[in-house]
Amino acid sequence: MDKKTPPSPIKFFKNLDKEHDFIEVSVIGEIPSSLNGILYRSGVGIFEQFGKRYKHTFEGDGAISAIKFKDSKAYASSKVVQSEGLLEEINKGKNIYGSKAPWFSRFINGLKNKRKNTANTHIVAWQQGLYALMEGAKPTQIDFETLATIGEEDFNGEIKGTFSAHPHYVASRECSYNFGLEYGRETKLNFYELPNSGKVRRIGSLTLEKPVMLHDFIVSDNYLIFFIAPAQLIIWKLLLSIGSFIDCLKWDEKSQTEIIVVPIDDCEKSYRFKTKAFFASHFAGAFEENGKIYVDYIHYPDIKLFKNLGDGSELNWRESDNHSHGKLHRAEIDVKNNTFISNLRWNGHCEFPRIAKFFSGKKYPYIWLQSEEYIDGFFRSSISRINEKNEVVTFVYDEGQLCSEPVPITSEASGDGCEYVLSLVFDSYKNISYYLLLTARDLRFQARIELSQVIPITFHGSWVDISDSRTLSERGSILTN
Numbered sequence: 001m002d003k004k005t006p007p008s009p010i011k012f013f014k015n016l017d018k019e020h021d022f023i024e025v026s027v028i029g030e031i032p033s034s035l036n037g038i039l040y041r042s043g044v045g046i047f048e049q050f051g052k053r054y055k056h057t058f059e060g061d062g063a064i065s066a067i068k069f070k071d072s073k074a075y076a077s078s079k080v081v082q083s084e085g086l087l088e089e090i091n092k093g094k095n096i097y098g099s100k101a102p103w104f105s106r107f108i109n110g111l112k113n114k115r116k117n118t119a120n121t122h123i124v125a126w127q128q129g130l131y132a133l134m135e136g137a138k139p140t141q142i143d144f145e146t147l148a149t150i151g152e153e154d155f156n157g158e159i160k161g162t163f164s165a166h167p168h169y170v171a172s173r174e175c176s177y178n179f180g181l182e183y184g185r186e187t188k189l190n191f192y193e194l195p196n197s198g199k200v201r202r203i204g205s206l207t208l209e210k211p212v213m214l215h216d217f218i219v220s221d222n223y224l225i226f227f228i229a230p231a232q233l234i235i236w237k238l239l240l241s242i243g244s245f246i247d248c249l250k251w252d253e254k255s256q257t258e259i260i261v262v263p264i265d266d267c268e269k270s271y272r273f274k275t276k277a278f279f280a281s282h283f284a285g286a287f288e289e290n291g292k293i294y295v296d297y298i299h300y301p302d303i304k305l306f307k308n309l310g311d312g313s314e315l316n317w318r319e320s321d322n323h324s325h326g327k328l329h330r331a332e333i334d335v336k337n338n339t340f341i342s343n344l345r346w347n348g349h350c351e352f353p354r355i356a357k358f359f360s361g362k363k364y365p366y367i368w369l370q371s372e373e374y375i376d377g378f379f380r381s382s383i384s385r386i387n388e389k390n391e392v393v394t395f396v397y398d399e400g401q402l403c404s405e406p407v408p409i410t411s412e413a414s415g416d417g418c419e420y421v422l423s424l425v426f427d428s429y430k431n432i433s434y435y436l437l438l439t440a441r442d443l444r445f446q447a448r449i450e451l452s453q454v455i456p457i458t459f460h461g462s463w464v465d466i467s468d469s470r471t472l473s474e475r476g477s478i479l480t481n
């Protein structure tokens with residue numbers, strides 16, 4: 001018997017239809033009473049405005065969605081990020097930024113190097129603030145309780161140029177690290193340290209050969225590690241917003257991927273060498289062992305994955321052959337001998353790897369991943385957990401569901417234990433979103449939290465513990481990996 005194709009996933013790529021403060025939502029199963037915290041996620045809230053649809057999902061204005069667990073009850077909230085650029089557009093009643101703006105606006109923006117800070121990629125808590133991030137701009141501070149947009153932050157001018165959407169925590173240093181890029185006559189890669197207490201510091205920088213798109217990096221106890229793929233930005237197109245994000249990118253097949261390893265305690269010194277071209281989208285973690293550095297990351301042969309996503313309108317449940325699939329790799333880096341070996345750890349299709357925060361910078365027992373299967377020719381969203389022996393446990397969603405990255409969550413009291421993973425899911429049959437709480441070790445069902453709306457695509461998120469009486473703004477430390 002022929003199986004029916006699930007409804008189109010296009011409704012996952014439509015404007016956020018309801019914005020609201022935290023409201024109680026219903027729970028199927030049980031939220032453990034020890035689990036008190038909030039998962040904040042960043043994604044796209046506006047795909048089209050003034051009757052025009054953005055060309056690529058990454059161009060969309062950001063929205064923050066949150067789910068709070070308190071005393072076994074659940075409360076949900078969603079708000080569009082009110083960036084200065086978006087407010088200016090709303091005020092003037094037309095697109096001013098991006099590919100849908102009139103040519104004159106794009107020309108003026110190009111001259112002034114003005115772009116809209118969409119804050120649509122990640123959201124992290126650090127010291128007294130919650131910050132929504134996108135890689136082409138500075139952080140945007142968001143209110144912990146109301147999700148209201150407070151405004152752009154450069155930490156007393158310390159951040160020059162952009163601030164990546166992928167800071168990583170190092171538990172042994174009680175610091176997070178991030179990078180940013182400055183494009184100009186030359187391309188500068190800046191390194192930032194965000195301590196649990198104290199100020200943000202720019203701890204060093206180096207010059208890259210070309211202006212590149214660099215999405216993520218990773219940190220071990222002692223090193224910042226970058227895989228600089230030949231994904232070159234065409235700066236003049238970017239400045240003038242000509243075409244979509246993908247139109248401003250060029251994969252230089254003749255170039256190689258540069259491996260850069262920077263000692264955190266001596267950022268002026270760096271190890272740099274090249275290897276065969278590949279693209280690393282996201283990193284799970286890194287650790288040092290026997291004089292070598294090991295890095296788990298999602299490997300692609302090139303950057304076709306961005307074309308697959310587009311504005312979401314061409315995605316369907318049967319396009320497995322057209323997909324560019326990410327695979328989990330483990331790289332072994334020897335900076336003394338300039339060697340880089342990357343081996344496939346798991347042949348499953350996967351993305352958005354996460355480890356428990358406790359292990360950031362050192363060896364970790366588990367990685368959780370968003371994964372996918374094809375059953376009877378149909379795409380099925382899944383979540384997988386891989387251990388050190390490369391043994392994989394997978395939870396497969398029902399047909400017609402699209403899940404987000406699995407965020408490892410735990411109570412502060414449990415120390416290193418990651419007890420659960422939480423994912424936001426879109427159900428194309430019911431045209432509704434829900435959160436699914438699974439046990440972390442064996443991915444068994446724990447609770448399903450029902451929403452009364454669709455939360456459009458989100459990319460990354462952070463769990464913030466609220467298990468004691470401190471208010472959110474009194475809490476320190478960045479709480480993402």
Ligand SMILES: [Fe+2]
Pocket residue numbers: 121165166215216282459460
């Ligand atoms: Fe990302």
